[in-house]
Amino acid sequence: MLHRLTLRVLPRLTLAVTEEQVRKRKRLVMFVPGLVAFAVYRLVKRADPLSDPLFLLLLSGVISAATALWAYKVGRGTGLAILWREDGGRLLGWLTGWIGFLYGAQLSLMVLALLKILVGYDYLLHPDGPAMMAIIIACTSVARDAFEIGHVRRLQRDGQSVLTFPDGTALRALIREQPGAVAWWTLLAGGAGGLLAAVVSGLSETGSTLLAQFLATSLLAGSVALPAYLSGQQRPGGWVAAFGSLGWPELFRFWWWPGLAFAATYYLVLAGAVAFLLRPEHMTGSVHGLIGLLVTGIMALYGYYLGYRRALEDRIHQQVPTSLLRCPFVFGILSKTRTAPTDGTVPPVGVALGGSGRQS
16 A cells, blocks of 8 residues: 555645546546446356455455556556557556555455444455445545556656656665665564554453454554654654654644554554454464554554655655645645745655645
């Protein structure tokens, strides 16, 4: 889901994919695959009850892979032959395999886990409703993201500067360039997350429930993402000084989204994989600890990376001030004109986008 964070945390990408005309096309792109996914679900359900989680994930992944390729083509505004010639097999393979199949399967697991943990609607006991929602939600979300990636790629092909393409290449480069800092944040945060989950699990029977683990792990991982993001910006004084220079509303916005929101998402995906694919009778403290370690480590890694890329883009490009992006009137003007203020400056350690980053 790093591509989703990148598209919503870095302002230049956010402005590019939330222009009014782009958003109108995107709604249609999401609507059509949703209908197709529902039709496929009804058709397959006649032959199979979709009560096997693995088969459900495979079906969702295949539908999402086809959806990703189609939505990307629409976003690029060209045919498949040209796509293959200009973008190559590596990019298209990443798109269909990672953004399509794997991301679609992850989203399906998230939906199943969300229904089980927060609503008490267990797919293993009542497969019909959760299976339908898992397929449709995964398909429409993949269509949205693949379309946005295609649109960004089209802008790149048209000569516009796209410093951070959301395919993970920049993250791998950062790991090679700064292995020490990346490892420090990832391992330290991951260790803290694993320890917290194991301790909470051992406190009582309630602490070992998925709901208690969901709350504890999500809160910690979402909180860790904020200092990791500020540290990634590498400003004078470090993340502590940056933290002190920001107001509480600014900090809360980033902690809430993307911090807490994506931490909860990653927990649901991993917990869903364990609950529905491995199906243990009882999750031990070590399993809870492993999930907590992975979720918190991932959020720290991605937070540091996004802070680094945000600071890099601020240095290379003139950026829209965060305060202006929060004004719907100004944001609408910028989206329509596709221009940014030429005399604006970025707050020293501005937190990315705040509420505007969640526009669809």
